[in-house]
Amino acid sequence: MNRFLATLLAIQLSVGIAGCATNPITGRSQIMLVSDNKAARYSAQAYDQLLLNAEKQQVLDEDPATVNRVRSIAQPLIAQAAALRPEARHWQWEVHVLKSDQVNAWCMAGGKIAVYTGLLQKIRPTDDELAQVLGHEIAHALLSHQAEKMSRLQVQKLGLGLGVLAGAIAGYNLGGVAGLADTVATVSLQLPNSRKAESEADAVGIELAAKAGYDPFAAISLWEKMIKVGGSGGPDWLSTHPNPEQRLQSMRVKAQQLMPVYEANRRAP
Numbered sequence: 001m002n003r004f005l006a007t008l009l010a011i012q013l014s015v016g017i018a019g020c021a022t023n024p025i026t027g028r029s030q031i032m033l034v035s036d037n038k039a040a041r042y043s044a045q046a047y048d049q050l051l052l053n054a055e056k057q058q059v060l061d062e063d064p065a066t067v068n069r070v071r072s073i074a075q076p077l078i079a080q081a082a083a084l085r086p087e088a089r090h091w092q093w094e095v096h097v098l099k100s101d102q103v104n105a106w107c108m109a110g111g112k113i114a115v116y117t118g119l120l121q122k123i124r125p126t127d128d129e130l131a132q133v134l135g136h137e138i139a140h141a142l143l144s145h146q147a148e149k150m151s152r153l154q155v156q157k158l159g160l161g162l163g164v165l166a167g168a169i170a171g172y173n174l175g176g177v178a179g180l181a182d183t184v185a186t187v188s189l190q191l192p193n194s195r196k197a198e199s200e201a202d203a204v205g206i207e208l209a210a211k212a213g214y215d216p217f218a219a220i221s222l223w224e225k226m227i228k229v230g231g232s233g234g235p236d237w238l239s240t241h242p243n244p245e246q247r248l249q250s251m252r253v254k255a256q257q258l259m260p261v262y263e264a265n266r267r268a269p
């Protein structure tokens with residue numbers, strides 16, 4: 001706990017002046033006490049450590065065919081991410097597969113992506129559906145949701161459940177990560193996003209996927225599968241959304257709007 005407080009203080013000292021920023025994609029004003037660049041730097045540090053630990057535990061990229069599949073689906077999405085937000089072109093994008101029972105995937109600030117084998121095995125996503133998973137996660141990063149969560153945490157100070165914060169990432173021991181990176185990883189991966197952030201990531205994720213040539217309606221079939229599988233997901237993929245039907249309905253509207261974009265960029269079967 002003391003370590004956490006020290007980390008929080010370190011963030012405040014390193015960040016300096018408080019502020020808000022308008023997100024270039026949504027136009028929404030976000031509290032940004034922690035800049036995207038800082039969040040990306042700390043994420044990179046946490047990600048490296050996590051990969052190192054995963055490798056030691058022999059849960060990193062076990063099946064080359066699976067890794068290739070996930071990377072080849074991610075690649076066109078990453079290209080579209082850069083088109084949507086030019087600075088993403090300079091991010092050091094990485095995609096890895098982690099062995100874990102959790103139905104989860106995430107993209108840290110700065111483009112550090114992981115997909116869990118639990119998601120692949122329990123959901124059995126088609127390529128279009130997996131593209132929707134990746135699109136949604138990439139959208140969270142493009143929309144600065146991790147930096148926003150960290151900033152909000154600073155404002156709320158210790159109002160959040162510290163039990164959640166104290167947790168390791170999905171069972172991976174991050175014991176070797178000191179200070180800021182530890183906090184960044186925990187905030188990025190353990191704390192759920194707000195409903196507003198989820199709606200934004202849904203919309204931008206489907207758009208990214210359509211531009212990359214993936215079927216927008218795969219977002220709906222994906223979420224239907226997620227709901228069926230139920231409460232075994234990680235924070236971002238729990239089916240405990242207060243109104244899943246409404247969420248699906250918004251996605252259907254968005255998917256319909258994006259059909260011409262998809263048709264224009266459609267990938268060969």
Ligand SMILES: [Zn+2]
Nearest residue numbers: 193198201236
């Ligand atoms: Zn999400």
